[in-house]
Amino acid sequence: MALLAASAVRSCLGDGAATFDRLLAGESGVGPLRHVDPAAVNVTRAHHLPAPAGAAEPDLPASDWLAGCVTAALAAAGLDPATARVPVLVGTGLRELRAVERQAVSGRPVRAARLHFTGALRAAAPRLGPVLTVANACSASGHTLALAADLVDGGSADVVVAAGTDAMTASMLAMIGRVTEEPTERVRPFDADRTGVLLGEGAAAVVVVGEAWRGPVAARLLGVGLSCDAHHETAPSLAGISRAMTDALARARRSPAEVDVVVSHGTGTLLNDVTEAEAIQRVLVDAGGDPYVTGVKGALGHTSGASALMSLDVAIRCLRAGRVPPVVGLRRPLPEAKGLRLVTGAPVRCAARVAQVNSFGFGGVNAVTLVEAA
């Protein structure tokens, strides 16, 4: 069984420790949308990383955040980024497609090699490799975590970095803006009055190691379940996401009743939240579980390819701190979630051992992770 040696995050609320502290305090990192005309995309708010007022749009932001997280995670695991020869699996929804948009709109050129992350990671840590970019929408880093675990568990590698990163594109913002009348002010996961999703940005990385590892250990990676709905390009399926949850439990050899905390996908959209609530109800609660359910997107926005590993970092901190942050933005739970122990308003204390992290993406790609306190 694989272990997680270290984890690193860069979100709108800061690094992993700052993000967790501010989640406990119920803060949201939402602010005005930058770099894209709000009127053109019908989106006015976003969860951007901090930047000086009036700063120009960075060229390849997802690459920069990713390189920062991967080197930070390696260093936290006690590995030297300058010499570590480690495979890296990068999950992303939108790659650096914003650069393709700027080339189309303003003529600023970009090369195909900059759309994925080999060059950016090799510039930061020259011996890393091979570097694979896996574009699996909003569950991309849940998928790269599964593949990293498979490499370690299968004996193909002793150490693998799984990572996720995403920046916003105007085309994805427009897809969000065109399905709402009024632009969404904030993300309210599992709320009866939710008005839709807002995008976030940033990166996260974890160092996945085998049982022989003698360095620091943040958590045990019990298993990652994967499935594809094969149902609809953008709408989730109860059967598909339930199958990923069941697969995770089977791989982890844990029963539904052993799951203490769920860090949900919780996007604040009509389709996701009802389907996810029903899946948690059916797979966990109806089978004897009663986990606390939280989620980060009201605070961090939807960070797409980075979101699974950002949620995983929060899950690990819940296990270590014995505290679960509230679902920021949730006031009045939707009826379909009435059987779930949603954390609202203030954090709860609990001696949790096992946490589940849900991530579901466009195209019906689902990754569900179970971790245990080290």
Added chain:
Amino acid sequence: MRGSGVAVTGWSAHLPELPSGVRLAGWDPGPACPPEDAATLLGRKGLLAKEPATRLALCAVHRALGRPARAGRRAPDTPPDPDTAVVVATNLGNCATVAAVATAVAADGVRAVSPLDAPNASSNVVSSTVAIWFGWGGPNLTVCSGHPAGLDAVALGMLLLAAGRARRAVVVGAEPADPVAAGLLDAAAPLRPVAACVLLERDGDLRLDPVDELTGPPPGEGDLLLAPAGLTAGAVDLTGAVGAGYGALGVLQVAVAAAVLAERGGSARIVCGDPDDGYRTTRLSRETG
């Protein structure tokens, strides 16, 4: 990036612009419809607003499975097969749509955007469409690692089998040829529409070795060497016949090697990549007796 060896049990190449009669290492991949005529192979329903890369990928999978012309999508109420995984290598698939949507939004706002383009804004649209079309509920991955993406996809397909996540992996490479894609790639060979598919399973006599990162010259053994020009002497460089290939090339190389070895036996060494993105290699061999 190793996993235990598996077998190639099916293959295809869908190359609409390959001139009739041109063979790839001796193999004739057969005629291929252009993406705009995909309905002649796949059947009419379900192709609305599907990008060329998606259509090319669907055609390649259709042919690797040996399905009859116009067989259509799976019946909508059939539950998906959880034991078949899909891994697609594509870098440029949705770049033209992303560029077009961004241009339309900048000029005319969200009302200028078609909801049918929503799936195409996400880079995994090809693999999710393949899963929906054929009804495959196993893990579904899109690999966008540049030139090595094709063999990276093969490696991940092997990994999914080794980890017990699927019994069959459908590995596809697909790249479109459009002005946005060509402008991004800036390659020595011209960009032409390319798709290829290989089916990976545990058992079979065409054995595929684990995919390794290649940091020196390729190992010399093998009756057939498929590799980029200039990397090593005596190699068959498919890009002369099919165009740059880019992320699809590694899958195409495995498909070509499988077709050749199925006829005559022996072994093939396969290398893809470039100096910036790195190189990957594997070996295919046909067990005899």
